[in-house]
Amino acid sequence: MGQIASSSSSNSVPWRRCGATHVAVYGTLRAGGVNDIARLHAGIRRIGVTALTGTLHDLGWYPGLSLAGTQSVLAEVYPLDDALEQAMDGVEGIWPKDVGEYAKRIVTAQVQLPDGGSQRLEVLVYEAQPSLVRGAPVIDASDWLAWYEAQGKPHSNQPFSLRTESSAAPSAD
Numbered sequence: 001m002g003q004i005a006s007s008s009s010s011n012s013v014p015w016r017r018c019g020a021t022h023v024a025v026y027g028t029l030r031a032g033g034v035n036d037i038a039r040l041h042a043g044i045r046r047i048g049v050t051a052l053t054g055t056l057h058d059l060g061w062y063p064g065l066s067l068a069g070t071q072s073v074l075a076e077v078y079p080l081d082d083a084l085e086q087a088m089d090g091v092e093g094i095w096p097k098d099v100g101e102y103a104k105r106i107v108t109a110q111v112q113l114p115d116g117g118s119q120r121l122e123v124l125v126y127e128a129q130p131s132l133v134r135g136a137p138v139i140d141a142s143d144w145l146a147w148y149e150a151q152g153k154p155h156s157n158q159p160f161s162l163r164t165e166s167s168a169a170p171s172a173d
Contacts, residue, residue: 024075064128
């Protein structure tokens with residue numbers, strides 16, 4: 001797992017491709033989430049699901065995943081191209097302005113395919129920065145979307161909002 005493109009600076013940063021051909025989403029970008037990935041890439045199809053290992057944190061209306069820990073976290077896996085990655089970087093507050101919430105990581109994951117088979121793939125994961133999850137409650141569930149809905153919390157009506165110095169609106173994973 002290596003950091004691909006992240007900076008704690010609030011300055012504009014050049015867009016950088018991560019090099020992965022797939023992305024694993026575990027929160028609001030999952031199908032049915034407030035930031036459903038299909039809103040970013042019309043016609044996108046999930047290729048499978050995987051279990052990421054780490055610690056899942058409650059950040060209000062969205063989760064933050066730290067890849068440190070032993071918790072199994074459900075994630076959906078989708079094909080990734082430059083246009084989708086750039087749009088997701090915008091959702092996660094990495095580009096065009098890095099707000100310091102997430103870092104791009106590439107991990108190897110065993111992906112369960114719809115036909116019952118599985119395949120090891122390198123996937124992009126947006127990992128929450130330590131400063132973001134420090135002190136945030138740990139979610140004791142592998143499926144964030146099901147956990148969130150069970151809490152009865154309302155969703156934001158403003159998908160794709162970023163947290164910046166001038167805005168208190170949260171980002172999303």
